[in-house]
Amino acid sequence: MGVSMVSTVAELVRADHGPLALESMPVTGLMRTASLTGPITDSAASATAFATGHKTTNRALGTYPDGSRHPTLAELAEAKGLATALLTTTDLTDASPAAFAARVANRKEHVEIFEQMVATDIDLLAGGLRSAAVRFDRPTTKPAADKPYPISDGLRTRAAAAGRLMLTDPADLPTTTDDRTRLLLAYPERSPLDDAFGPRTAATLAAALPMLASDPDGFFLFAEIEETDCAGHAMDTDRAVAGVLELDEALRVALDFQKDHPDTLILVTADHDTGGMTLDNRGDYDSPRAEVLWISGNHTASLVGVYAAGPGAEAFTGVYENADLFTRIRDALALPHKAD
Numbered sequence: 623m624g625v626s627m628v629s630t631v632a633e634l635v636r637a638d639h640g641p642l643a644l645e646s647m648p649v650t651g652l653m654r655t656a657s658l659t660g661p662i663t664d665s666a667a668s669a670t671a672f673a674t675g676h677k678t679t680n681r682a683l684g685t686y687p688d689g690s691r692h693p694t695l696a697e698l699a700e701a702k703g704l705a706t707a708l709l710t711t712t713d714l715t716d717a718s719p720a721a722f723a724a725r726v727a728n729r730k731e732h733v734e735i736f737e738q739m740v741a742t743d744i745d746l747l748a749g750g751l752r753s754a755a756v757r758f759d760r761p762t763t764k765p766a767a768d769k770p771y772p773i774s775d776g777l778r779t780r781a782a783a784a785g786r787l788m789l790t791d792p793a794d795l796p797t798t799t800d801d802r803t804r805l806l807l808a809y810p811e812r813s814p815l816d817d818a819f820g821p822r823t824a825a826t827l828a829a830a831l832p833m834l835a836s837d838p839d840g841f842f843l844f845a846e847i848e849e850t851d852c853a854g855h856a857m858d859t860d861r862a863v864a865g866v867l868e869l870d871e872a873l874r875v876a877l878d879f880q881k882d883h884p885d886t887l888i889l890v891t892a893d894h895d896t897g898g899m900t901l902d903n904r905g906d907y908d909s910p911r912a913e914v915l916w917i918s919g920n921h922t923a924s925l926v927g928v929y930a931a932g933p934g935a936e937a938f939t940g941v942y943e944n945a946d947l948f949t950r951i952r953d954a955l956a957l958p959h960k961a962d
């Protein structure tokens with residue numbers, strides 16, 4: 623969701639929807655997303671960079687060519703006693719949430735990622751389990767891509783063995799959390815063809831925020847909406863609009879929460895742009911009309927925006943590397959430099 627996608631969708635919806643909540647964020651910065659592989663990153667390398675402060679090669683997740691190991695923001699938050707949560711509308715074991723809680727050489731190792739994630743102290747993990755379940759269950763017939771895959775009893779057992787309780791409905795989330803809370807909210811598939819799971823992000827956030835806010839030490843929450851990346855790969859304008867609007871709806875929930883909890887810092891960003899979406903008027907400057915153009919169905923090197931509101935937001939201005947976002951978040955939250 624690069625600056626070009628946000629600005630294009632903002633124009634497309636402005637007449638019916640008004641300005642995006644994103645456009646009300648008081649502080650903005652621009653972030654470079656290149657990986658050690660080159661100018662074009664994948665989600666694993668970019669999420670690893672902002673989760674740990676160290677860039678890596680594409681497809682690596684929390685691992686580096688030099689074999690080094692670095693704590694993630696979620697681990698540092700746990701070390702400080704904060705409540706923690708990782709939420710996504712795609713597979714929980716997909717690269718962006720996994721970068722905060724797993725270390726594998728290749729992002730496709732979904733079962734290993736699942737095992738590592740459920741074994742952490744993170745209070746709440748929420749997302750789909752399809753990729754991990756299909757690899758774990760090894761069904762004899764290939765599951766149809768357009769049919770939901772059932773939530774795996776095998777994974778439920780593995781989660782329980784790691785001391786983590788599996789739920790399927792955000793309404794079942796408790797309203798308080800403590801040091802022993804370790805939940806897995808396993809989402810049914812929203813729409814199998816769309817690679818989307820669970821309720822809208824605004825609903826999950828509304829259910830998770832009271833629980834996290836009950837921790838007197840505060841909380842660190844990461845929530846991902848996958849739809850903007852899917853839209854870019856499909857070069858699908860309607861999906862890009864839907865993805866940005868789902869984000870905007872979730873951001874409004876966060877901003878409402880911030881009104882009652884003014885010590886909350888909110889950041890919105892992306893791990894990279896996909897599609898290079900823009901508007902084009904075919905050179906007709908007398909026309910009010912413009913049509914959507916996509917560069918390709920791949921990731922691009924466009925800068926992504928960082929939109930900030932709340933205490934410490936000023937630290938997120940400027941143009942900087944995705945790895946530097948880690949340092950700025952760590953320092954804004956006064957997290958320790960080591961997890962143990």
Ligand SMILES: [Zn+2]
Pocket residue numbers: 665851852855896921
């Ligand atoms: Zn992608």
